[in-house]
Amino acid sequence: MSKIPSYEITPYSTYLNRRKFIKIASAISIGSSLSLAVKALHSDDKFKFSNQLEEGDELNTFEEISTYNNFYEFGVDKSDPSEKSDKFNSKPWSIKIEGLVSKPFIIHLEDLLQKISIEDRVYRLRCVEGWSMVIPWQGFPLSKLIELSQPLNSAKFIQFETVFRPEEMPGQTKRILPWPYVEGLRMDEAMHPLTILSTGLYGHNLLNQNGAPLRLVVPWKYGFKSIKSIVAIRFVDRQPSATWSMVTPSEYGFYSNVNNRVHHPRWTQGTERRIGEFLRRPTLMFNGYESKVAHLYKEMDLNKFY
Amino acid sequence: MISSRLINKNKPVVLILLLLPSFIWIGMFLKGSLGVNPIDILMDKLGEMALRLLILVLVVSSLSKIIFLRSLQNLRRLIGLVTFYYIFLHLTCYVFLDHFFNFLFILKDVVKRPFITYGFLSFVLLIPLVFTSTNNMLKKLTFKVWKKIHYLIYLVTVLVLLHFYLLTKADKTEPLIYVVIVTFLFFFRIFIKFFTRRSVLR
Numbered sequence: 381m382s383k384i385p386s387y388e389i390t391p392y393s394t395y396l397n398r399r400k401f402i403k404i405a406s407a408i409s410i411g412s413s414l415s416l417a418v419k420a421l422h423s424d425d426k427f428k429f430s431n432q433l434e435e436g437d438e439l440n441t442f443e444e445i446s447t448y449n450n451f452y453e454f455g456v457d458k459s460d461p462s463e464k465s466d467k468f469n470s471k472p473w474s475i476k477i478e479g480l481v482s483k484p485f486i487i488h489l490e491d492l493l494q495k496i497s498i499e500d501r502v503y504r505l506r507c508v509e510g511w512s513m514v515i516p517w518q519g520f521p522l523s524k525l526i527e528l529s530q531p532l533n534s535a536k537f538i539q540f541e542t543v544f545r546p547e548e549m550p551g552q553t554k555r556i557l558p559w560p561y562v563e564g565l566r567m568d569e570a571m572h573p574l575t576i577l578s579t580g581l582y583g584h585n586l587l588n589q590n591g592a593p594l595r596l597v598v599p600w601k602y603g604f605k606s607i608k609s610i611v612a613i614r615f616v617d618r619q620p621s622a623t624w625s626m627v628t629p630s631e632y633g634f635y636s637n638v639n640n641r642v643h644h645p646r647w648t649q650g651t652e653r654r655i656g657e658f659l660r661r662p663t664l665m666f667n668g669y670e671s672k673v674a675h676l677y678k679e680m681d682l683n684k685f686y
Numbered sequence: 687m688i689s690s691r692l693i694n695k696n697k698p699v700v701l702i703l704l705l706l707p708s709f710i711w712i713g714m715f716l717k718g719s720l721g722v723n724p725i726d727i728l729m730d731k732l733g734e735m736a737l738r739l740l741i742l743v744l745v746v747s748s749l750s751k752i753i754f755l756r757s758l759q760n761l762r763r764l765i766g767l768v769t770f771y772y773i774f775l776h777l778t779c780y781v782f783l784d785h786f787f788n789f790l791f792i793l794k795d796v797v798k799r800p801f802i803t804y805g806f807l808s809f810v811l812l813i814p815l816v817f818t819s820t821n822n823m824l825k826k827l828t829f830k831v832w833k834k835i836h837y838l839i840y841l842v843t844v845l846v847l848l849h850f851y852l853l854t855k856a857d858k859t860e861p862l863i864y865v866v867i868v869t870f871l872f873f874f875r876i877f878i879k880f881f882t883r884r885s886v887l888r
Contacts, residue, residue, distance in 0.1 A: 444722040456857050459721070509855075511723060556857045627856070645799060646853060651791070655722050659786055 429516035429582075432502035434668070439502070440513040442582045444655050449589045450507065451608055452556050453542065453549040460551065461589035468548045470586075470593040470609065477525075479615035480535040487528075489593055493579070495528065496520040501576055503599035505606070506638045506667045510647040513655050517597055519578035523571045531567075531615045539564045539620035540596060541612040557623055563607035564620035564634065565598065568676055574599055574669060577610070600666040600673045602636045633686035637677070638667035642686040690757040697764060704768045707735055708775060729779040736772035737846055737864060739765055744843065744871050751878050763819055766839075770812050777809055801852035808845040811838050843868055 429439060451461035454468075473489040498518050506512045526538075542561040546552040552559050569575060578597045579586060586592040591608025598605050604624050614620070624632040631644060640650045640663045651660040666673050677685075711731050714720045720727045743765045750759035785792055796806045814835055817823065824832050847868060851861040 448722045452856065456855075458723070511726075554857070643798065646801065646855070648791075648795060648799075653723070653725070653784075658725075658783075660784075 428500055429502050432500065432516075433514070437502075437504065437514045438656075439516060440655055445513060445515055445581060446587050446589060448513075448655060450509075450603065451551075451589055451591065453551045453559075453561065453609070454589065455551045456556060462587075464550050465588035468545070468588045468592070468609075470588065473593045473611075475594065475610060476612040477529045477615075478612065479539075480532040480617060481615050482530040482532065489579075492525070492528075496524050498579065499576075501578075501597070503574075503597060504667055505597075505599065505603050506652060506663065508602040508604060508632070508636070508644065508647060508649075510649070510652050510660075511655055512652045512663075512667075516582055517576065517578045518580035518583065519576040519597065521573055522575045522577050522596070523573065525577060525613070526570060529613070529615065534617050535615035536567050537564055537616050537618065537620050538567065538570045539612075539614040539616055540607045540610050541614070542607055543609045543611045557627060560611075561607060561623045562620065563596065563605055563622045565596075565605075566619075566676075569598070572673065572676065574672060600638055600669040602632075602638060604632070605636050635677075635682075635685050637673075637682065637686070638663060639665060639682055639686065642683060688755060688757045690760055693757045693760045697761070700761060701764060701768070704739065704765065705771070708732065708772065725779065725783045729776060729784065732772050732776040732779060733850075736769055736776055737850060739769040739772060740839075740843055740846060741864065741867055741871075743769060743839065744868065748871055748874050748878075751875075767816065767819060770816050773809055773812065777806075801849050804845045804852070805849040808842045808849065811842050811845070815839065 433439065447462045448458045449461035450458065451465075454461040454464045474486050475489065475492070476484070476486050478484040498520060501517045501519060502514065503517060504512055504514050540563045543549075544552060544560040546559075565575070576597050578591070578595050579593060581590060586595065591606075594610050595608040596606045596610065605622075619634055622632075622634055622636075625634050625636070631646070633642075638649075642649060649663055652663045653660050664670070711720070711728055715724050715728045718724065743762060746758050746765060747762050749755045750757070750762070781787060781792060785795075795802050797803065815838060818827060818832060818835055827835070847861065847865055850864065851858065854861050
């Protein structure tokens with residue numbers, strides 16, 4: 381196993397201390413701050429995360445999770461999101477709830493966070509490009525927000541939309557993808573207890589490169605389904621469009637469940653490289669969450685509905 | 687006019703300059719400073735360098751058709767061999783680092799994924815060029831036959847461009863830039879062959 385040499389990595393404790401220093405510094409300089417209140421909701425307890433680890437998994441470091449990202453809004457290179465997201469400002473933030481709901485509304489993230497409690501979720505994230513990580517997220521079940529939204533019975537799917545701010549997101553000034561990025565879930569997938577909206581990881585607010593301030597995490601689907609920096613949630617009666625399956629329908633389907641039996645022309649889906657490890661490991665059906673989610677797709681031909 | 691002597695004298699310098707990036711990247715890889723997914727990065731860098739060198743061979747070869755740059759042709763073999771060296775390292779990365787000699791898997795990958803098929807084919811087609819690169823072989827084969835074998839470089843270029851184009855996920859600008867350059871070189875060659883007097887060009 382070839383690991384990244386330890387001297388390359390900021391020790392976790394140092395990182396925490398650095399963050400604490402920033403917190404204290406900003407507390408002194410700004411005095412009261414809403415962001416501190418949000419931060420306070422997050423847990424700094426690393427042991428708690430390790431407790432949630434499944435056998436054979438090891439947490440990826442904060443460094444790995446925050447420097448190797450796909451977030452084309454900031455550019456197509458893995459380092460672009462961490463290097464070119466300084467200008468992005470996620471405060472204040474509000475989310476539009478619209479479509480088939482009893483009454484559309486806009487909710488400010490701070491107000492939303494008052495109504496829910498933040499939980500720790502350690503999930504594997506499998507990218508369609510054949511690499512994976514284990515990430516200690518903080519967030520809350522999407523179902524909580526769905527309940528608050530009071531969807532109509534006719535709502536069968538949900539569409540999510542990423543913010544469009546080309547002046548803050550350099551990737552959006554190019555036509556790499558049709559902006560804004562959109563993604564979707566079927567209602568039962570969205571209501572599933574594993575599906576969360578994340579506000580942080582490793583006990584800190586999400587960094588811009590990780591989808592600040594609010595992103596979806598659906599651990600049994602390829603990473604691109606987990607849409608970042610969400611500004612709108614739309615309840616609809618038909619399968620909504622999703623960016624990658626719109627751009628290349630032959631390669632990416634609406635469901636995009638992690639499935640090693642569905643062939644991809646560019647990357648093998650049979651194995652994956654866990655970031656930080658040398659040897660590839662076999663990719664598990666539904667990214668290892670088969671027992672929890674397989675029932676959602678009971679009578680579906682997953683080769684057709686990929 | 688660039689003299690052949692000048693070129694020949696500086697061949698070792700050119701060789702070292704062309705090899706240097708590979709030493710730096712391998713060093714960074716071993717030191718662990720190629721980011722958190724170093725295998726992918728190393729493979730990308732080596733592959734991209736190979737493509738650039740392949741195009742450089744074509745550029746040098748085209749320029750050497752102009753009479754006062756004729757001596758540049760003395761560099762063709764050197765750059766060509768270094769190109770093969772980078773392609774070989776790129777492939778080694780894939781076979782050893784990426785899939786750790788899992789040959790059954792690799793075989794399936796080569797058959798199933800068009801971009802890997804083209805990449806692998808490029809490597810295979812370059813092998814006869816490498817083996818016939820010596821002066822001895824040139825003499826043995828006669829220039830006519832030798833030239834025919836070395837026309838393979840055009841096929842390899844097309845395959846390599848396809849390989850890069852197909853593996854690019856979204857923003858195809860970069861592979862298309864290379865396609866434009868190669869297309870330009872192609873027309874330059876045609877121009878030279880049919881529309882110029884031999885006094886200016888070789």
